[in-house]
Amino acid sequence: MERILSDCISQLARVGFVTARQPERHRVRVQFRDTVTSPLVSGWLPVLTPRASADMAFDLPDVGDQVLCLFLGNGLEDGFVLGSMYGAQTPPVASGDKFHRTFSDGTTIEYDRKAHKLTASVKGDVEANVTGNIEVRLQGxxxxxxxxxxxxxxxxxxxxxxxxxxxxxxxxxxTNAETQGNIRHRGNIHVTEGDVTVNGISFLGHVHDCPHGGITGAPQ
Structure with missing residues (x-):
């Protein structure tokens, strides 16, 4: 009796490896190697997700990922993928204080609650489209x-x-600065080691006609 019960339980929960993915249906096929004969491949199994209605979450295991499956007792066609499992080739982050996410392209997102630090390393572009306001307040x-x-x-x-x-x-x-339009300034303007040019006329080098004849010298 115990042997029969043990066999039944071993058929209900099984560990296997993803062999195919169907993203539009959020399901995968899984191969099991714990059989006496050739490895068995499941039917299309839906992958459990935190939300799948008005709010949605999408995170499908990759081909080759080790996953835990739960079957309903009707063979390998009727079951679910509960989630992925770490193996010797892909060890987890060795810290209980970190939320960590690594993507296959090398992008990482990590929050260390002990160090109070959020780190993101993106191997590409970052784009954010916001329909409302953004406020950023820094204490440092x-x-x-x-x-x-x-x-x-x-x-x-x-x-x-x-x-x-x-x-x-x-x-x-x-530093070079270029503007178009009007500038209004209240206060003094100090220029050192330079000049001010207005419509091609230098402030330091400009001269005037002298009413007594000739021209004046440059400003002192």
């Missing part, structure tokens, strides 16, 4: 670096509210 410092160009576009305005604004060139060099 912020930094944005770009190897290429960095563009900002606004249909209304771009506002900067800061007690000090510093612009510097890359690697200690100079």
């Amino acid at each position: 410092n912020g930094k944005v670096e770009a190897v290429g160009a960095l563009d900002m576009t606004s249909a209304a305005k771009i506002g900067l509210n800061t007690p000090a604004l510093t612009m510097g060139g890359a690697k200690g060099g100079g």
Whole structure:
């Protein structure tokens, strides 16, 4: 009796490897190697997911993934894939404090609750489309670096509210700025080691006709 019961249980829950995927139906085929004769392959088995209605989650195992299957007692055609299992070739992250996700292209997303740090390494582009507002509040410092160009576009305005604004060139060099439109400034403007040119006329080098004849010298 115990042998029969043990055999029944072993047929209900089985470990196998994914051999084929059907993403549009969120199901896979699984091969089992724990048989006396040749390996058996299941029918199409749905993969359990956290949500599959108004809210949806999609995360299908890859071909070759080790999975745990539960069958309903009607053979290998009627069952479910409960989830994937780690093996010797793919060990898990060795930390109980980390939520970690690695994708096959090398992209990783990780949160370390002990270090209070969220890390994302994306091997490609990142795109976010937001229909509402975005607010980012930093208790520390912020930094944005770009190897290429960095563009900002606004249909209304771009506002900067800061007690000090510093612009510097890359690697200690100079900085070029170009604007179109009107500029209104309140306060003093100090120019060192440079000049101001208006419509091709230099502020430091311009001269005037002298009412007593000749021309004046450049501004001192």
